[in-house]
Each structure stands twice: as structure tokens, then as C-alpha cells.
Amino acid sequence: MQIDILTLFPQMFQGPFSTGIFKRAIDRRLIQVNIHNIRDYTHDKSHTVDDYAYGGGAGMVLKPEPIFEAVESIKSDICLKEGGSELPIILLTPQGRLFCQQIAQELSRYSHLILICGRYEGVDERVREHLVTDEISIGDYVLGGGELAAMVVVDAVVRLLPGVLGSEASPLDDSYTTGLLEYPQYTRPDVYRGWAVPEVLLSGNHAQIAKWRHEQAILRTLKRRPELLDKANLGLEERQLIERLRKDS
Numbered sequence: 744m745q746i747d748i749l750t751l752f753p754q755m756f757q758g759p760f761s762t763g764i765f766k767r768a769i770d771r772r773l774i775q776v777n778i779h780n781i782r783d784y785t786h787d788k789s790h791t792v793d794d795y796a797y798g799g800g801a802g803m804v805l806k807p808e809p810i811f812e813a814v815e816s817i818k819s820d821i822c823l824k825e826g827g828s829e830l831p832i833i834l835l836t837p838q839g840r841l842f843c844q845q846i847a848q849e850l851s852r853y854s855h856l857i858l859i860c861g862r863y864e865g866v867d868e869r870v871r872e873h874l875v876t877d878e879i880s881i882g883d884y885v886l887g888g889g890e891l892a893a894m895v896v897v898d899a900v901v902r903l904l905p906g907v908l909g910s911e912a913s914p915l916d917d918s919y920t921t922g923l924l925e926y927p928q929y930t931r932p933d934v935y936r937g938w939a940v941p942e943v944l945l946s947g948n949h950a951q952i953a954k955w956r957h958e959q960a961i962l963r964t965l966k967r968r969p970e971l972l973d974k975a976n977l978g979l980e981e982r983q984l985i986e987r988l989r990k991d992s
């Protein structure tokens with residue numbers, strides 16, 4: 744997958760993309776990440792990227808020209824390489840659709856993504872109307888800019904790509920893929936400060952362990968995020984278990 748990110752702060756991406764699964768995925772050529780400075784697509788002497796809002800009010804608005812030109816330049820490179828495949832152009836903004844695991848899965852199916860990081864008080868509306876194909880928000884709070892949101896989106900998408908995680912960890916078992924929060928995990932020592940690991944996990948009985956973990960996942964989801972259970976993919980037995988747990992509590 745090729746990911747092009749447009750930003751006014753390219754240096755923000757240096758840390759995350761040079762460590763951990765990103766670095767591994769880049770080194771193994773599973774992803775190619777290009778960071779573009781929007782300022783490089785200005786033509787005036789002072790490299791102006793923003794301007795006052797028409798109609799007045801505090802705060803600057805990102806100008807349309809450098810953003811259009813940056814996207815068009817990236818698009819023409821991509822078209823030369825592989826023709827007319829569908830190319831999402833995503834604006835990161837608090838006004839976008841709320842990011843979730845399902846959107847991560849949807850985005851992981853494309854061979855290219857273009858992400859535009861909004862800044863300041865806003866982006867000229869013509870960028871929204873005539874350039875971007877999608878707008879994403881990562882939650883109901885306001886960040887200084889779309890950069891951290893872009894990193895969140897890229898992290899969630901990249902770990903779904905084949906070969907990015909080691910074979911030992913499957914993204915199919917994740918919370919939010921199963922629709923349930925994860926069960927409690929333990930490692931050695933089996934007793935720490937008098938707190939023992941649940942017996943069943945030491946039993947070697949894999950069927951019992953799987954059953955315990957599944958029940959714990961349901962219990963934890965019921966306690967912490969009950970609204971997830973309505974959407975989770977559960978069978979009759981599991982629904983009955985939930986009903987019993989709900990009555991007991």
C-alpha cells in the first residue's frame with residue numbers, strides 16, 4: 744500500500760514512522776509512506792499556506808491552491824504507475840465520519856491512500872467540495888491538527904495488511920473485530936505478591952481455557968461497553984449467558 748500524507752508539519756511523522764510495526768512494514772516494502780509538505784506547493788515568496796476567513800472572525804483558513812496542487816501532483820504520479828484504480832482522498836477533520844475498526848478494514852483494501860491533515864481553524868470549503876472523497880474524525884474532541892489523527896488511522900490500517908503483524912498475532916482476534924473487548928491476560932510468575940493467576944489457565948485444558956476466555960470477554964464487555972454487545976456477532980448460547988449475567992448483576 745502507498746500512503747501519501749499532506750501536512751504543514753512533516754517532522755511530526757518522523758518518530759512514529761521510524762519505529763515498531765511501521766518501520767518493519769516500510770523496511771519489508773509492505774507499505775510506502777510519503778510525507779509531503781503543503782508549503783512546498785506554494786508559489787509566492789513567503790510560501791503562504793493560510794489566509795484570513797472571508798466574512799471575518801478569528802483564525803486562519805488553509806488556502807485551497809497548495810492543497811489542490813499537492814494532491815494533483817501525487818495523483819498524476821500514481822496514475823502513471825497504475826492507471827485508474829480508485830483512490831481515496833481523505834481529509835482529517837473533527838467534522839468527519841467517526842473512525843472505527845470497520846473503516847480501518849475498508850481502507851485497508853485500497854492500494855493507495857492520500858491523507859490531508861487539516862490545521863488552524865479550518866480548510867477552505869472548496870477542498871471539501873471538489874477535492875476530497877472522504878472526511879474522517881478520530882473522536883469527539885478537538886486536536887490542534889489532523890497529524891496525530893492521520894497517524895492513528897495509518898496505524899489501524901497498516902496492522903491489517905497481510906504480512907505486517909507476525910503470524911503469531913492475527914488482527915482477526917482483535918477486540919472490535921470480534922465485537923468484544925479482550926479477555927484478561929497473565930504471564931509468569933503464577934503468583935505475584937500473593938495474587939494468583941486463575942487456575943483454569945494453568946490447567947492445560949485448552950477447551951476450558953477457550954471457554955473461560957470467551958466468557959471473560961463477554962463479562963468485561965458487559966461491564967465496560969455494554970453497547971458493543973448489541974452489535975457483536977454472538978450465538979444463542981452466548982446471548983443466554985449475557986441474559987444470565989445481566990440478571991445476576
Ligand code: 6GU
Pocket residue numbers: 834835836837839861879880881882883884885886887888889892893
Ligand atoms: Cl481528524 N482533526 C482535528 N483537528 N481534531 C480532531 C480530529 C481530527 N479527530 C478528532 N479530533
